[in-house]
Amino acid sequence: METPMPDFALAFDIGGSKMASAIIDAEGKALRALQSQPVPFDPQPSEPGGRAASAERLLDLMAPHVAQARSLPGAFHGIGISLCGNVDTQSGEAVLVPNLHWRYVPFGQMVRDRFGLPIAPGTDVRMAALGEAVWGVAKNVRHMAWGTIGTGYGGYMILDGKLYGGAHGFAGNFGHMTLDEVNGYPCGCGRRGCFETFVAGPAIARAGQAAADQGRSPLLVELAAGQPVTTRLVFQAESAGDPAAVEILDKVVRLISINLGGLVNMLDLEMIVLGGGVVDGKPELVQRIHRRIRDFLMTAEAQRDLQVVRESLPNSPLWGAAADTLIRAGVIKNFAVGMEE
Ligand SMILES: [Zn+2]
Numbered sequence: 001m002e003t004p005m006p007d008f009a010l011a012f013d014i015g016g017s018k019m020a021s022a023i024i025d026a027e028g029k030a031l032r033a034l035q036s037q038p039v040p041f042d043p044q045p046s047e048p049g050g051r052a053a054s055a056e057r058l059l060d061l062m063a064p065h066v067a068q069a070r071s072l073p074g075a076f077h078g079i080g081i082s083l084c085g086n087v088d089t090q091s092g093e094a095v096l097v098p099n100l101h102w103r104y105v106p107f108g109q110m111v112r113d114r115f116g117l118p119i120a121p122g123t124d125v126r127m128a129a130l131g132e133a134v135w136g137v138a139k140n141v142r143h144m145a146w147g148t149i150g151t152g153y154g155g156y157m158i159l160d161g162k163l164y165g166g167a168h169g170f171a172g173n174f175g176h177m178t179l180d181e182v183n184g185y186p187c188g189c190g191r192r193g194c195f196e197t198f199v200a201g202p203a204i205a206r207a208g209q210a211a212a213d214q215g216r217s218p219l220l221v222e223l224a225a226g227q228p229v230t231t232r233l234v235f236q237a238e239s240a241g242d243p244a245a246v247e248i249l250d251k252v253v254r255l256i257s258i259n260l261g262g263l264v265n266m267l268d269l270e271m272i273v274l275g276g277g278v279v280d281g282k283p284e285l286v287q288r289i290h291r292r293i294r295d296f297l298m299t300a301e302a303q304r305d306l307q308v309v310r311e312s313l314p315n316s317p318l319w320g321a322a323a324d325t326l327i328r329a330g331v332i333k334n335f336a337v338g339m340e341e
Contacts, residue, residue, distance in 0.1 A: 080321025261296025
């Protein structure tokens with residue numbers, strides 16, 4: 001029996017330090033193993049000491065992957081591009097990508113000009129939500145939020161069965177709800193005291209450093225061995241029962257539960273899917289949030305029905321970028337979630 005020729009897309013997930021890529025078919029199967037390469041940065045002449053990701057060198061890195069995809073049997077439908085910032089989902093213009101130091105970079109057009117293929121650009125959190133909705137744990141879920149806890153904290157939502165971008169496509173920044181603008185820390189968004197500054201990876205490391213400096217955690221002092229305390233060391237200390245580290249992560253679980261619980265009370269969500277570096281480093285945080293969030297839910301229905309689960313795909317933004325490409329090409333049609341207007 002002949003195997004039918006696959007429909008597939010080439011997907012890239014460009015983060016602040018690494019670019020992941022994969023070739024994925026319409027069933028969500030990787031036709032080639034996921035690969036990861038460092039993002040190339042160039043010095044910025046306009047900004048002494050500043051560095052920005054080099055769009056030209058990124059295109060050079062993408063070229064062999066495109067050539068490989070072109071050489072595969074089947075139908076190659078285009079390039080999905082997930083970026084760690086605000087991206088125009090039509091033009092692919094990178095409006096603001098702080099980790100790459102990009103502002104209004106016409107990256108989508110550059111990819112089109114270089115390779116002459118259709119593209120599907122979008123912010124990583126939008127892609128991740130879409131990937132989980134098409135092939136992952138959120139399949140057929142009509143009211144859900146994707147959340148990433150890593151260097152930052154934020155996400156994207158599917159409301160009433162549709163990706164929800166809001167007025168400008170920037171919805172889902174629940175990490176930038178303000179918790180304490182008086183006593184809080186400065187945030188990457190330019191304001192002060194956002195939830196992100198209390199719960200994301202850098203906040204966990206900072207709290208661990210403070211515990212070490214103030215003599216509250218001899219174990220963290222020992223583990224750090226004269227180096228700065230990292231998020232990973234706080235996880236390690238907590239697993240060993242260090243009281244200061246236990247307190248730090250209890251607070252993180254409580255604050256995320258307050259933040260996401262508020263979101264559920266406002267939107268009546270059925271599911272929250274969590275991923276990101278902090279979750280990868282401490283997966284049981286997901287179950288802890290799943291339990292703790294119930295203290296902050298208003299209705300018995302939400303307490304009964306809400307699921308808080310870990311992402312189910314190997315790299316949700318990457319899979320989402322492939323799904324987006326195949327949806328735009330008309331290959332994936334009958335899936336439960338609609339695209340935003
Ligand atoms: Zn903020």
